[in-house]
Amino acid sequence: MSKKFYIKSLGCKVNRAEADDFAAYLLENGWEFSSSEEADLILINTCTVTHTAEKKTRKAVKSLCTTNKKAKIILTGCSCVIHSDFYKSLDSRIEIISKKDLDVGCASILANEKFRTRASIKIQDGCDNACTYCIVHVARGKSVSLDKKFIINRFNELSDSGVKEVVLTGVNLGAYNDLCGLLTELLHSDTRIRLSSIEPQNLTDDIIDLIADSDGKICRHLHLPLQSGSSRILKKMARHYNADEYLSLVYKLREKIPTIALSTDIIVGFPGEDSSDFKQSFDLCNKCGFMKIHVFPYSVRVGTPAAIMPNQIPEDIKQKRAKNLRELSKNLAIKDFNARKGSSELVLVESKEVSRTESYHTIASPKASKPGELISVIL
Numbered sequence: 253m254s255k256k257f258y259i260k261s262l263g264c265k266v267n268r269a270e271a272d273d274f275a276a277y278l279l280e281n282g283w284e285f286s287s288s289e290e291a292d293l294i295l296i297n298t299c300t301v302t303h304t305a306e307k308k309t310r311k312a313v314k315s316l317c318t319t320n321k322k323a324k325i326i327l328t329g330c331s332c333v334i335h336s337d338f339y340k341s342l343d344s345r346i347e348i349i350s351k352k353d354l355d356v357g358c359a360s361i362l363a364n365e366k367f368r369t370r371a372s373i374k375i376q377d378g379c380d381n382a383c384t385y386c387i388v389h390v391a392r393g394k395s396v397s398l399d400k401k402f403i404i405n406r407f408n409e410l411s412d413s414g415v416k417e418v419v420l421t422g423v424n425l426g427a428y429n430d431l432c433g434l435l436t437e438l439l440h441s442d443t444r445i446r447l448s449s450i451e452p453q454n455l456t457d458d459i460i461d462l463i464a465d466s467d468g469k470i471c472r473h474l475h476l477p478l479q480s481g482s483s484r485i486l487k488k489m490a491r492h493y494n495a496d497e498y499l500s501l502v503y504k505l506r507e508k509i510p511t512i513a514l515s516t517d518i519i520v521g522f523p524g525e526d527s528s529d530f531k532q533s534f535d536l537c538n539k540c541g542f543m544k545i546h547v548f549p550y551s552v553r554v555g556t557p558a559a560i561m562p563n564q565i566p567e568d569i570k571q572k573r574a575k576n577l578r579e580l581s582k583n584l585a586i587k588d589f590n591a592r593k594g595s596s597e598l599v600l601v602e603s604k605e606v607s608r609t610e611s612y613h614t615i616a617s618p619k620a621s622k623p624g625e626l627i628s629v630i631l
């Protein structure tokens with residue numbers, strides 16, 4: 253009688269890629285998917301990037317422990333590393349395993365219908381930076397690059413099994429040893445590559461040129477976290493660039509790859525952020541012409557330098573700034589999409605309803621298209 257498992261993944265693309273890996277490994281070894289109530293094994297990939305994420309994680313763990321009284325409960329991910337005592341105290345069945353123990357995986361099954369139309373491969377973990385607001389680098393440790401051969405084999409398995417788009421993920425993807433070399437080796441197949449996110453200081457000229465010359469084989473969409481438009485605040489965040497350097501990078505990208513689409517992350521209400529700092533963030537986002545801004549009201553993470561900085565911003569001011577920036581994000585998304593009207597792009601059909609363009613906009617799926625197909629569409 254095959255054993256049953258249930259997976260709950262919270263947080264980022266890296267967590268999702270790891271959850272996919274683990275599911276593939278179990279399916280490869282005779283396990284089967286199941287509901288959380290019937291599962292013999294429950295895996296929860298936890299997240300603590302913000303206070304809200306931590307609350308969601310704790311709620312999910314408690315609820316799964318309650319709905320299923322027999323299953324073995326495995327926790328992995330950032331939150332259970334930072335708050336291990338809390339989770340172990342919740343239920344004696346809980347076992348916490350590290351990332352290294354989790355990195356198993358077998359790709360072929362990733363292509364089966366139950367998974368995503370877009371598969372992801374985690375190529376890197378950990379981070380050597382120490383942004384003052386961030387707890388992730390504490391939870392995940394130093395940067396490690398997964399074996400290149402292993403990644404290429406996995407990519408080829410996915411491509412051979414019909415996957416049309418693969419997302420390369422990592423906690424700090426750009427810190428992968430020889431990312432340009434890896435991308436060059438992956439360009440031979442029909443499967444297109446999307447980079448999940450890359451730190452501005454890691455976006456080198458050779459990577460930009462490779463994307464420019466790949467004719468869309470590497471998606472001309474980059475998620476480039478800015479975090480703030482104020483150089484004063486960027487310094488307090490211990491980011492590795494200032495506002496002018498970031499803007500120069502964006503201008504260089506738009507010159508070398510005219511159809512490039514850019515998205516970003518912005519933290520509003522970082523300790524000490526005054527209205528002029530916020531205005532600089534707003535104006536720089538406008539100048540960069542992002543197609544999407546992910547807005548995060550600053551969230552205190554205990555154990556980080558920013559958590560004990562003076563001039564913590566009141567919640568109502570954070571929410572007001574977040575609302576303003578989300579409004580801007582909506583307007584910029586429309587502006588970016590309208591600028592692409594009449595041009596053709598390869599879109600990945602994610603479902604009968606929704607498809608994703610190369611530039612990362614969502615559109616209605618073309619008639620009679622099937623999930624997983626890559627179709628050329630006039631926007």
Ligand code: SF4
Pocket residue numbers: 379380381382383386387388389423424451
């Ligand atoms: S780059 Fe900064 S924000 Fe990102 S994981 Fe590393 S320390 Fe955290």
